[in-house]
Amino acid sequence: MIIDIERADAEQTAYWIIFSGDRIVAKKQQQALLKSSWRYLRFIHHYSDQVVHIGELDDAPCYSVDLGLEALPEDEYETVSLRSLFMSQNESVFSTVARAWQLILFRRTHRYCGKCGSAMQQVDWEMAMHCHSCHHRCYPRVSPCIIVSIRKGDKILLAQGKAQRERKMFSTLAGFVESGESLEQAVHREVFEEVGIKIKNLQYFSSQPWPFPHSLMMGFLAEHDEGDIEVDGHEILEAHWYDVNALPIVPPSMSIAGKLIDHTIQEIKGHK
Template sequence: MLSIPASRPNAYTGSPLDRAADRREDEAFIAAALADPDTLFVPVWRARSLMKGVQEGHPEAVLLTGAAAEAVRMAGGPWSFLGFWERRPVFAVDCSAADDPLPLLPRGDGWDGIGFTDLRTVAGLLPEGEAAVLAHARGLMHWRTKHRFCGVCGNLCEPRSAGHVMLCTGCGAQHFPRTDPAVIMLVVRGERCLLGHSHRFPHTAMYSTLAGFVEPGESLEEAVRREVREEAGIEVGAVRYHSSQPWPFPSSIMLGFHAEALSEEIRIDPQELRDARWFAPAELRDPKAHGFALPRPDSIARRLIEDWLAQAS
């Protein structure tokens, strides 16, 4: 099976940030950056990101400075240092404790149409790099809000390293941000590819690539073969890496592959899939006419399909 390269970067990649991990332990620098009126803050409210222009179809990230940043910080939620954007410090701040953080912001020119939006609905429309920064903030704030207590002894944890470590006040265990690896694969046999209809999409006609989390003690290739066998009963041989995509919804990274099927008969696991089928290129090029839908454009699933389709006859 030929390796099919990624045709372009995936959504949520290409971050413009210098993560500057060496500055996280510099308490004087962090304190000065937090007080600097030019520092940028990326607010997260109940897993949503602050944007403008969404209704017009031209979304842009809204990063706060000065009095506006201080207002959301006063909500008392967790924060973390993300790095530098064009030499300006950038922090994520969670303002989910406020029932509605918008009234906290000082109003002014250019603030019409600003609101908190689910990043997944607009990622493909955001300017280059902005989706990556918002995803970074979203993922880190999810971890901060979900790891307030120690998983070893249950005591309260306190943030360290500018919000990148949670230190247990009881047993002293250190907890770090986690990313759960998941494999996602387009399985190909001859001139057709395998797509499944998941229980996660009961009200749509979407068919997508198969996917699943990597288990302990398992290589990525082994995870691909196991997931395809478990979900669709198809045996897989060669596995070729394609690309990866951060997927902080809430805390995954998708590792994309093209995989060669060694068998053809589909035997779905009804607990995992409602249906699975082999699709020809002509069907994928006009899914609406054939009664199904493809995955969302910002997903690596869609990229795996499109890049294979570009090389198909």
């Protein structure tokens, strides 16, 4: 919720997730969340109306602040990308930052009513934007996505999309759920569209919010049924069956893709 930070305890130590554009403000050479009191963060004092309380982290309050596109005036700070911060932090920090970014993005994209065009205001008691002209109310968008790890005997299927090419990374298959589609239907469709195979023994694994930009990843495990790999050449550039002892660069274990890969590796090794 939005708070009146100037009336709050200015000396209380809190975590501050401060966004400049789509990057997070951090002290130079640290790549960690700022932990300070409001009193010492003078460069954000004129953004007091942009402070949103997003919960607790390590028993300390956590706030997000949106600087818009304004550059930092302080020499001791720099900005870091969301992905680099995620890769260097633990899971609790990951989930807190993910929530903060999705709320910031929601507020940026819902300043005006999509129904009548009037200015919208944030509701005090819940995360929603409300239009007082036509009473239209909006809530943060959540886009359901499936992600699946597929095994074939003692091998795992890993693919590389355009976004992963520069990082030389391979990962599990994933895609958005379409309207009128169940999660299971989405898995079968995406797998066939992207690599041309059919799967069986589909099992739910777990889920994870993913802030790029507002996805909810729902993970599955599956086995190869029939067909040979044939990539679409658009979303997927290449895909192969990999021996678990000779894997390419894969996502970190903190991500659901990494967890799916780790689980599949353990399943394969347990059956050898």
